[in-house]
Amino acid sequence: MSQQDNPVTQMKWMIYGANGYTGELIAREAVKRGLRPVLAGRSRDRIETLARELGLEARVFGLDDEARLLAQIKGHGLVLHCAGPFSATAAPMMDACLRANAHYLDITGEIAVFEHAQSLQERAQAAGVVICPGVGFDVIPTDCVAAALKRALPDATHLALGFDSRSSFSPGTAKTSIEGMAQGGKIRRDGKIVSVALAYQVRRIDFGDGEKLAMTIPWGDVSTAWHTTGIPNIEVFIPGSAGMIRGARLANFIRPLLGLPFVQRLLKARIGKTVIGPDEEKRADQGTYVWGEARNARGECKVARVHTANVYSLTIYGALTVVDYLLQERPAGGTYTPARLMGVDLVTDLPGSGTLKVE
Known part of the structure; x- marks a missing residue:
């Protein structure tokens, strides 16, 4: 069933950093799955070219103007953030998502970003927003x-x-x-x-x-x-x-x-x-x-x-699996790790994964 056919998945969502190596791979796979993300980033030429090729909406903006960032995020139910280094980009995007009541996902592996996300637990709970960094191979x-x-x-x-x-x-x-x-x-x-x-x-x-x-x-x-x-x-x-x-x-x-x-x-x-x-x-x-x-x-x-x-393949599959989950389910707001959000079987449910064996 495609996104267009399923009313539960009509939530508008965005890939920010779709002009990067991994962001572009995720965008292409999303379209193959019938998903219609908004593609966003700072590189006008690359974002608009990719959006035209994939038949998607494009938005071009940076993260240094808080008011503009919030205006661009509003109306989206979820942002998959793929623009690193996340040490510089994650905090403003998390803040904008909390203020816009949009779920936040990213593909970071940076310890400081995970710790910052945990510091936002109470805000996320109050806003009913899921913050879950690390939905790729990291971690x-x-x-x-x-x-x-x-x-x-x-x-x-x-x-x-x-x-x-x-x-x-x-x-x-x-x-x-x-x-x-x-x-x-x-x-x-x-x-x-x-x-x-x-x-x-x-x-x-x-x-x-x-x-x-x-x-x-x-x-x-x-x-x-x-x-x-x-x-x-x-x-x-x-x-x-x-x-x-x-x-x-x-x-x-x-x-x-x-x-x-x-x-x-x-x-x-x-x-x-x-x-x-x-x-x-x-x-x-x-x-x-x-x-x-x-x-x-x-x-x-x-x-x-x-x-x-x-x-990188696991990052593509993992990120879109968590996106799909949040498009269809309504978990309580808060800061999550991937296994806490979706369970220990998340990795084995992804294409290319074998059995998780404990000895």
């Missing part, structure tokens, strides 16, 4: 793994999560990674997010494709997994060669330089000129292994694994 699969492990080991005190992906970066993801390197590592310890060195912990992990050397990264689950599970100690890992880990640890010595505004601008400008996201053929050939491990005070341990589609 649907790891959030569902965390929820499954909490269910399997309710008294867990320590949670480790991770993923093994061969996917190349999109320009937006690469720029966010440059910001993250300047900020250093992050883990959750005794319920608090604390700053640590890059590659703070190193261990060997079988993510699902054989045991590999792995290091900690400041992934979004340092925030979200705690809000999903209440487990107070959380670390997130990715595989890395010995050389990659040495490089990350050496970067700790130049982090103050990486944080300088002109260095950030220089690195991001280079990324904009040189980084191109993976094409459809590469995405189809780049599945991802997702892993998690929970331990309790008695030393009992549970391990979970699930194999998913490529990180």
Whole structure:
């Protein structure tokens, strides 16, 4: 049944940042599914060209003018925000959505954005608005793994999560990674997010494709997994060669330089000129292994694994699955993580996902 045929899904909704790599992919898939989002962003040429091609409404505006932003959001029941770096764009869009009574979704993986969203819980409840950042690869699969492990080991005190992906970066993801390197590592310890060195912990992990050397990264689950599970100690890992880990640890010595505004601008400008996201053929050939491990005070341990589609394909499917849910359902307002909003089976319901196994 198409959106036009179903009165429940007549809510007008918007993809902001549809001119970006992932935003455009989501827009194209939405149209294939019979959905009719409004396409919006700051790049007039790219937004209007894509909207004409897809037969959709286009809106062009930035996020720096609060009054104009609110006027553009009003009348929409939902915004899927795809314009990063979310450290700069998420807060004004969340505020506009709350004031316009529009649900807010995004595809961030940034810890600070997740924490800001949690600070808006009371406003979201009062407005009857759902705020759910991280409805892409950041952080649907790891959030569902965390929820499954909490269910399997309710008294867990320590949670480790991770993923093994061969996917190349999109320009937006690469720029966010440059910001993250300047900020250093992050883990959750005794319920608090604390700053640590890059590659703070190193261990060997079988993510699902054989045991590999792995290091900690400041992934979004340092925030979200705690809000999903209440487990107070959380670390997130990715595989890395010995050389990659040495490089990350050496970067700790130049982090103050990486944080300088002109260095950030220089690195991001280079990324904009040189980084191109993976094409459809590469995405189809780049599945991802997702892993998690929970331990309790008695030393009992549970391990979970699930194999998913490529990180960008999963982001497309995940974002539109949550959009479709909010077009048809009316959950209570508040700030959610993906697993809290839609349950632990969200990841396995997505195309390309296998069974989530807990051992």
